[in-house]
Amino acid sequence: MLRVPSDISSSEFESLKIQDMTFVAYRNEVYPSKYDVFFEEHAVIVVLEGEKKFTSPSQEVHVEKGDILFVQRGFYLMSESINESYKSLVFFFDEKLLKEFVGLHPELFNTQEQKTLFENPILLLKSDDNFEKFIQSVFPYFRSRATLKNHFLRLKFQELLLHLLELDNSQQLRAILYSLYKGEKVDLAFLMNSYYLKPLTLDELAKLSGRSLSAFKRDFQEEFHTSPAFWLKNKRLDYADFLLRNSTKNVSEISTEIGYESVSHFIKTYKEKFGVTPKRQG
Numbered sequence: 001m002l003r004v005p006s007d008i009s010s011s012e013f014e015s016l017k018i019q020d021m022t023f024v025a026y027r028n029e030v031y032p033s034k035y036d037v038f039f040e041e042h043a044v045i046v047v048l049e050g051e052k053k054f055t056s057p058s059q060e061v062h063v064e065k066g067d068i069l070f071v072q073r074g075f076y077l078m079s080e081s082i083n084e085s086y087k088s089l090v091f092f093f094d095e096k097l098l099k100e101f102v103g104l105h106p107e108l109f110n111t112q113e114q115k116t117l118f119e120n121p122i123l124l125l126k127s128d129d130n131f132e133k134f135i136q137s138v139f140p141y142f143r144s145r146a147t148l149k150n151h152f153l154r155l156k157f158q159e160l161l162l163h164l165l166e167l168d169n170s171q172q173l174r175a176i177l178y179s180l181y182k183g184e185k186v187d188l189a190f191l192m193n194s195y196y197l198k199p200l201t202l203d204e205l206a207k208l209s210g211r212s213l214s215a216f217k218r219d220f221q222e223e224f225h226t227s228p229a230f231w232l233k234n235k236r237l238d239y240a241d242f243l244l245r246n247s248t249k250n251v252s253e254i255s256t257e258i259g260y261e262s263v264s265h266f267i268k269t270y271k272e273k274f275g276v277t278p279k280r281q282g
Contacts, residue, residue, distance in 0.1 A: 001036040001076075001199070004043065005092050014142055018153045021094045024138060028087050034080040040204070042093040042176070044164065045069040046127070046135060050086030054079055056121050066132075068125040070164070070173060074208040075121035076198065089135065091160055095180060101161050102181035108165060109178045125167045134163050185210040188223055196235045199259055202228055237273050240266070244280050251278050 005022035008015055015025040047067045054061045054069065055078040062082075063069060071077065073093075102109060127135075138156060141149060164173055186209045195205065205228065206216035220228045236258040243254045255266035270278045 001038055002079075003038050003040055004090070006040060016138075016141055016153060018094070018097070018150055018157065021097075022092050023094075023153055023157060024089055024091045026087075026089055026139075026142065034078070037077050037079050038198075038200075039071050039073055039075055039077070040207070041095075042073045042098075042180075043071045044091040044093070044160070045071065046089045046091070048087040048089060048135075050084070051082040052080065052086050052088075053082060054122060059120050059122050061122050061124060063124075066127045068127055068131070068164070068167065070123040070125065070176075072121050072176070074195075077121065089138070091157075097154070097157055098161075098177060099181050101158055102177055104158070105162075109174055109181075123168070123170070123172055125164065128167065131163045131167060134159060183210065185219075188220060192228075192231065192235070196232055197239065197258060233269065234273065237270055240270060240278065241274065244278055248280070250280065254278070 005015075005025065008022060008025050013025040013027045016023050045063075045068070047063050047065055047069075049065055051062065051064045054063065056075060061069065141153060141156070144152075146152065161177075168174065188209060191205065191209050195208070200208075202216070203213055206213045209216055209219075211219060217228060220226075220231070224231055240254050240258050243249055243257070244251075247254075249257070251267070252263050255263045258266070260266035260269075267277055
């Protein structure tokens, strides 16, 4: 699994940063390539060449040159290259800069008519001539040694968002940006039930919820009357018990599926909860 932007390495990607924050990464895809991607930040993928398929539990999106994808933070996608010519630019949306943008342009956000966030992780947009010219204006900065490059890139971030809002006829992107600006927090029950089988740390879950780690733990305790770690352990063991009773998977497969690296550790914790060792029923 590739976590982005934290797993972006100089050996695979060229990238530009605004201070310490990854702003944009360029990659000439290694072909064939098929892997899971977890988006730690909101991201925009601009397809420069070739074709690719992105798959989520609710969507399958086939993209080609000129397509633009906005992907919400916290989603997993299966990324699969269709041909060897695939190239893309990926922009990452740092929350601090997003809030700064909305604060600078309040007239773009009609707070009385904002729609709720869309449920699918991918918003597909189509490029136009103006956006293509903007993209071409980004490439020189990969080689630039300008002393004010950070300042130029901050302006490019603002310009990128303005272009995307211009292209977004659905107004969904406006709703997302405004909700982030207001600091809306994700419902904890929805978050935990969506991600309890994913290999995420408590820090990552807290970030996805829109909270600091301490606030996440405090709110979690108030809502569930237990700690996140204890809740996750029990939820995963309950799911393992369900699989033992209703699937043909063996103990090792189930142990891996619920995130245990050690089968013996899984057996021990399962027995502590259920009083018997795990074995497939029927």
